Amino acid sequence: MRVTKLLLVLAAVVLVVSIVAVKCEHEEDDFAEFDDDFEEDELSRARSRRARTPSPQKEEDLKETPKKKPPTEDVIEEDIRPKDSGFDEDDEANVMNDEDDFESIDDEDEFDFDGDGKVKREMPPPKLTITSVPMPMRGWQAYWSELLMLIGISVYMMNYILGRYKNQKIAQSFFDINWNILEDNFMMLGDSTILEDEQGTRNYQKMSDSIYQMWCSGRVCCEGMLVELKLLKRQDLVSILANMFRPAKDVLRVSVEMGREDMDSVVFALANKKAATKMSKEYNDLINYCPEKKPAEKYGLPSQFVVMSELSEASSTILDSKTCAVITKFASLIDSIHFTDQFTGLRSAEPETTKDGVMKLPEPRRFLFFTLNLPTTNSGNNCDTVFEEMKPFFQFIFYTIDKMKRVRLSKEGKYKADRNRAKVEEAFMKQTHAARAEAAAVRREEKRRQEKERILQVIMLSETLIMFCRLKISRTVNF
Amino acid sequence: MSTTTRQSGTNAVDPRRTDKIRRFRVSGLVFEDFTSDYMSVIGMLFSMFGLMMRMKWCAWIAIYCSCIGFASSRLQDDAKQIFSSFMLSISAVVMSYLQNPSPMTLPFSA
Numbered sequence: 001m002r003v004t005k006l007l008l009v010l011a012a013v014v015l016v017v018s019i020v021a022v023k024c025e026h027e028e029d030d031f032a033e034f035d036d037d038f039e040e041d042e043l044s045r046a047r048s049r050r051a052r053t054p055s056p057q058k059e060e061d062l063k064e065t066p067k068k069k070p071p072t073e074d075v076i077e078e079d080i081r082p083k084d085s086g087f088d089e090d091d092e093a094n095v096m097n098d099e100d101d102f103e104s105i106d107d108e109d110e111f112d113f114d115g116d117g118k119v120k121r122e123m124p125p126p127k128l129t130i131t132s133v134p135m136p137m138r139g140w141q142a143y144w145s146e147l148l149m150l151i152g153i154s155v156y157m158m159n160y161i162l163g164r165y166k167n168q169k170i171a172q173s174f175f176d177i178n179w180n181i182l183e184d185n186f187m188m189l190g191d192s193t194i195l196e197d198e199q200g201t202r203n204y205q206k207m208s209d210s211i212y213q214m215w216c217s218g219r220v221c222c223e224g225m226l227v228e229l230k231l232l233k234r235q236d237l238v239s240i241l242a243n244m245f246r247p248a249k250d251v252l253r254v255s256v257e258m259g260r261e262d263m264d265s266v267v268f269a270l271a272n273k274k275a276a277t278k279m280s281k282e283y284n285d286l287i288n289y290c291p292e293k294k295p296a297e298k299y300g301l302p303s304q305f306v307v308m309s310e311l312s313e314a315s316s317t318i319l320d321s322k323t324c325a326v327i328t329k330f331a332s333l334i335d336s337i338h339f340t341d342q343f344t345g346l347r348s349a350e351p352e353t354t355k356d357g358v359m360k361l362p363e364p365r366r367f368l369f370f371t372l373n374l375p376t377t378n379s380g381n382n383c384d385t386v387f388e389e390m391k392p393f394f395q396f397i398f399y400t401i402d403k404m405k406r407v408r409l410s411k412e413g414k415y416k417a418d419r420n421r422a423k424v425e426e427a428f429m430k431q432t433h434a435a436r437a438e439a440a441a442v443r444r445e446e447k448r449r450q451e452k453e454r455i456l457q458v459i460m461l462s463e464t465l466i467m468f469c470r471l472k473i474s475r476t477v478n479f
Numbered sequence: 480m481s482t483t484t485r486q487s488g489t490n491a492v493d494p495r496r497t498d499k500i501r502r503f504r505v506s507g508l509v510f511e512d513f514t515s516d517y518m519s520v521i522g523m524l525f526s527m528f529g530l531m532m533r534m535k536w537c538a539w540i541a542i543y544c545s546c547i548g549f550a551s552s553r554l555q556d557d558a559k560q561i562f563s564s565f566m567l568s569i570s571a572v573v574m575s576y577l578q579n580p581s582p583m584t585l586p587f588s589a
Contacts, residue, residue, distance in 0.1 A: 142582045149539045153546065160550050187495045191503040208553040211510055215503040220494045223501045230510045236550040255506050345507030367506060398494075 156237050163234030164209045170250070170380045171212040171229055175204050177387040178227075181394050186225070187218025209235045221405045223257040232378065243378070250374040251335070252390075256401055258366035263341055263404050265417035267310040268318055270296065270327070271336035275371070276306040285342040285364075288424045300324050302331045310420065313413050318403075326396045330372075333390070338369040339404065342421070354439075359432050361425065368404065370397055515556060518548030519564045526571040535575045535583040541568035 182189055190201030204214040210231045217224035230251040233239035267289040271279055276293060280286050289310040296305035299319045305327070309315035318339065319327075327334060344362040352360045372393070376383050409417060429436075522544030529538030545564045552561055 145583045145585060146539075149542075153542060156543070156546050156550075160546075185494055187497055188500045206554060207510075208512070209550065211512075211553075217503075218495055218497060218500040220496055220499065223499070224503070226503065226506065228510065233551065236547060238547055253508075253510075255508065257501075257504075257506065343507070349507060365506070369508070402494075 159237045159240070160235045163236070163240070166234045166380045167210055167212075167231045170231055170376060170383045171204060171206075173383045174229060174252075174387050175212075175214065177384070178391065178394055181391065181398075182214075182216055182227075185219055185398055186216035189214065189216050191215040191217075209233070219401075221258070221262050221401050223259050223262075225257070226255045228253045228255070234378070234380070240378070250376045252372045252374055254370040254397055256368040256370075256397070258341075258368065258401075258404065260366070263339075263366045264407055264409050265341050265414065265421070266314045266318070266404075266407065266409070267340045267342055268315055269308040269336065269338045269340075270301070270305055270319075270334075271308075271338070272304050272334070273306055275336045276308065279336060279338070280308065282346050282348065283338075284344045284347055284362075285340045286338075287347065289342060289420055301327055304331065305334075311409065311413050311416060313410065314407070317407050320403075323396075323400070326393065330390075330393050333372045333375070333393070335371040335373050336369070337371075338367075340369075341366045342424075343367045359428075359435065361428050368397075368400060512551060512553070514551035515548045515553065515561075518544045518551065519560060522548060522564050522568055526567045529571040529575055533575060533578060534586075535572070535579075536586055538568065538571035538575050539583070541571055544568070 188200035190203050190205065200215075200217075204212050204227075206212055210233045211229070212231070213226060213228040215224060215226050219225075230253065232243060232248060232250055267285055269276070269279060269283075269286055269290065280290070280293065286308055290308035293306045293308050295303065296307050297303050299307060299315070301307075301319070301324055307315055307319075327337075342364040343366070344364050352362055354360050370393075372390070374386055374390075376386055522541045525537045525541035525544060528534055529536075529541060542565075545561070545568045548564060549561050
């Protein structure tokens with residue numbers, strides 16, 4: 001939202017500057033145009049004036065004018081020919097035309113007056129015929145760029161329909177294949193708008209043409225599970241072209257929210273190196289509690305992975321033999337696995353503030369995140385095969401949910417974890433100390449001001465009462 | 480809370496619980512995509528340029544931006560904004576050709 005506001009302001013500034021620049025350019029051109037066309041405009045105005053004021057003509061005059069014309073034309077011809085013998089015929093015609101144009105103005109007969117005093121008009125008004133020019137004048141082949149644009153838009157729209165259908169098919173296939181396992185584990189599938197409804201919508205939710213999700217709830221050991229499918233933007237042609245240069249994959253993210261009693265104080269993450277770099281910079285809990293990255297080979301896992309953990313005993317407990325086997329089997333699919341009891345969102349997110357505008361310590365929540373990169377093709381033809389092969393991973397997710405309930409830190413581990421959390425809280429309080437002190441001072445000042453106002457109001461009221469009583473007394477005394 | 484057996488007949492414990500049903504709360508980790516917002520702003524800019532500077536290619540690009548914004552839009556987004564972006568870009572194209580019906584000249588052509 002901030003970015004869009006900035007963009008809008010920048011756009012407004014650019015528009016104003018460009019309009020001013022264009023106006024300055026056009027000012028000179030406007031005057032130049034007037035200068036060039038001045039004579040022509042005068043001529044046309046004279047013609048239009050003549051056309052507007054037709055003088056009454058007698059039949060005799062009308063008869064006379066055609067008779068008179070030839071002699072004047074002849075005279076002109078005789079005059080011109082000997083002088084301009086070197087001219088071509090065209091030039092002669094132009095010269096004649098020019099003289100004809102001005103003839104009506106210079107002709108004395110035009111302003112002959114009768115005895116009645118009426119103005120005679122010898123020259124008939126020129127007939128103007130506007131020829132209709134069919135459009136387009138240039139031919140349709142001149143509009144090749146417009147045709148290209150229209151073809152591009154139609155291709156984009158066809159791709160939109162096709163891409164949308166492909167994504168819909170992939171999402172439908174995913175939820176159909178995994179429906180049984182979800183139904184066996186959760187009471188409610190699909191968030192319901194009616195709280196009393198225990199069944200839920202029993203369908204996934206379409207957030208956009210490439211993002212689908214479903215909330216499942218009603219299970220032991222967890223509050224609920226959100227299954228999110230972030231597919232490639234197959235409906236956007238520009239994204240498809242961009243994908244050719246920067247390949248991306250469909251992503252499946254399963255976010256399991258745990259209850260307070262369902263999970264101990266654990267912050268653990270396993271990710272491939274690229275994802276680990278990104279997570280360690282963006283996730284608040286990993287920044288605060290897991291500053292170091294350890295190679296996953298230490299735990300018998302493929303070398304592409306990296307482990308970030310607050311306590312080594314927690315990572316040893318989580319990465320048991322079964323977990324390691326599943327991770328090794330699905331190593332090509334796993335992007336990251338993240339268990340945390342201190343999840344407060346991303347660093348880039350806007351912090352929560354109190355009524356005074358002071359930053360509030362965010363409430364940590366307990367989550368298990370599983371992020372997978374799906375090996376579906378651009379056309380999505382192999383989605384059924386991919387999702388069938390992925391079914392064991394879903395079973396591993398439920399196994400992990402049940403296991404986290406049993407994972408309990410030792411006394412020493414618990415003490416270390418609590419100490420770390422207290423340190424983080426203290427650091428946050430120090431950071432916001434100045435802001436909180438200022439907010440407290442503002443509140444105190446506000447309170448004092450309100451008390452003063454109340455006292456002033458009481459004083460005013462009592463003064464008015466006293467004055468009223470005095471008036472009453474003086475009246476009764478006078479009476 | 481009583482544990483019940485599965486209807487399939489296995490001895491596994493049914494993990495489903497009616498009293499554990501919770502409403503969905505956003506976790507703070509969402510797939511954010513601002514393409515639709517950016518494209519609607521850029522589309523409006525190009526429409527304005529196309530109308531005021533009488534540049535036909537700007538108006539055509541505005542239509543493309545509206546199309547991309549529409550394709551990237553979320554269901555939560557207001558449909559009126561996308562519709563108005565489309566209408567603005569189409570009106571820019573129509574007005575440009577009404578004022579000057581000649582073919583479009585590309586920006587870097589002679």
